[in-house]
Amino acid sequence: MLTQLRPAFVLLLAMTLLTGLAYPLAMTGIARLVAPGAASGSLVFRDGLPVGSDLVGQAFARPEYLHPRPSASDYGAMPSGASNLGPASAGLRDAIAARRAAWQAENGVSPPVDAVTASGSGLDPHVSPENAQGQAARIAAARGVPVADVLALITAATEAPWLGLYGQPRVHVLRLNLALDAALPLPPAGTN
């Protein structure tokens, strides 16, 4: 056993230096050179201020914005989480019934499945095109613009599956909301 201790000790130390420090620090250095934005969280700026990450979902509750999917951690990221409710649980059945009623009351149409289920991360940045289209009338009314204008932005923002084979068609909530603010700005407060 003792003869094994020297190589065990030396190689653990060597591997710690190589894979625990040199490797991640070299990767960090390369990241800073090659893609500093992507490597530091893909932050999105408006008027010079960070308003979110292009990858991480956020809570939106105002009627003039596209709303994301439900989140078990309410889009808090420290840490984020899922409901982890089992498929037969009363908790899940009740939560889905409540979300369905609320979504219908808010938008006047019945919700697609992604609008009544919480994601695994609690930070899902996307909704389905059906989900976004279902919210279009509410968004248009809040902004005082024709529904067709909102639908056109949603269509333009819809992403297709990768290679036509992998993943789902989707609409990025933050990007769409930025596009809404840019193309269809809210009337100044108090004018209507």
Next chain:
Amino acid sequence: MQDLLGYALFCAVLTAAGWALAAHMSGVFAGRRNLMSPVLAPVEQRFYRLAGIRPDNAQGWKAYALAVLAFNGLGFLALYAILRLQGVLPLNPAAISGMPPDLAFNTAISFVTNTNWQAYSGETQLSYLSQMAGLTVQNFVSAATGMAVGVAVIRGFTGPKGAGLGNFWADMTRSVLYVLLPLAAILGFALMLQGVPQTLQGAANVTTLEGAGQILPRGPVAAQVAIKQLGTNGGGFFGVNSAHPFENPTILSNMLQCFSILLIPVAFCFLFGRMAADRRQGRAIFAAMGLMFVAGLLIIWWAETAGNPVLNAGPNMEGKELRFGAGLSALWAAATTAASNGSVNAMHDSFMPLSGLVQLVNMQVGEVIFGGVGAGLYGILLYVVLAVFLAGLMVGRTPEYLGRKIEGREVTLAMLAFLSMPLGILGGAALSATVPAALVSLQEAGPHGLSEILYAYSSAVGNNGSAFAGFGAATPWQTTALGLLMLLGRYAIILPMLAIAGSLVVKSRAPVTAGTFPTHGPLFVLLLVLTVLVLGALTFFPVLALGPIAEQAALTAGQSD
């Protein structure tokens, strides 16, 4: 249909890449030079000099096993110390304090045994130093340990009479330098370009369009996620693992990671054929694993796409990311439970019971459907020993495999290794289902609660690391019990398999005759699959009937709690 075409293309690319990697690995473990040698060979030689070892000095099975235990034991102590002391160590921008003893014990064992079970959330409970010098290191070396043992066991089955099993220190070092590190650098770079953070900056604070604050955790994520997938480790940088958009931001990043989970385990099948100098033997093992993998995948895909009959709301999207949908979540769930990886891109607790059943079986058969890097191959060889033994009983001949007689000693050792799975899973789960201190961890009563317990113990003993995450694993009872069972699941397989290898390598090889049972044809593939399913899965059938099967039956009948 889109999903099935996607799966087919995925499997084709994976098989081709695994075949190519096996060619590279057979050279690496034979000590031959390769494209990377001009840069890495001097590093390798320096490591050997400092460590005082001769890489060509072949060890017997006992010396090899001792080296594994010494290296892993020391690794455990070092990681435990880092986790306990992280509060006073550098690279801790969020000022996170040291881990409590039971959680540090659980986490250290978890990463040393290649389980990577997470009873903690990385964003709030680990410093960057712990993530890098602690967890990332064990991500590499626990994977390299599995690969080394895998190669040693293959040498025992296929090597010339009287040869040793190789040198653990050389096998481990070469696994890191020539296989894991280059692949991790490539994958980590690709993931970083896709948006996985790789920075030492702390969390970012942003103000949303509605004026609310949001804190975005960051860190040196890409480098760690790369090795967590390649080394079938699976422990995430963040609590929700590869469902987190910073660990797995895009569909491309998802496909790269899913591919990386299975790459080295697939390559090990073909490596076996090469080292046996009979590639048909490797293809037979690949076929048996592939059949079981695809069958499990299709069941999960069907269950998730059909969705929940009680909720009647389309595909089962609770706990899933929209961009991945049911299709890519099912593929990942099949891959991560088959390959002993344990990372998740969707929450297994919320999958349909039928999917949970497949995930449980994938783990309970001992992680041999591709399995962990190296570990899947030595695990399936356990079943191969039992399969040829059964075949021998049926025809009344002394069983042989690759020309070597399988006798009482090998079968006894294989059964000993095999029994550690039911002992650990059923024993641990039974205890945990009765002791009040353990039952507080349950999120749900009834069949789903039993599935939660069963999943935790199957994951720990199978060294998988995924969870039904509603299960509260961070209690002293669970951290301790699961920690001890991870040790059982790792070393109660490694030691008997090395002993079998040591016992086989001293036997002479009999020539092939007309009476030899061929171990490369469809009949053997079928026999091997049946052995895995009958021995592995049927052992657990009674308890599975009370958990996921009962739950699925109730759901199909339209009942929920």
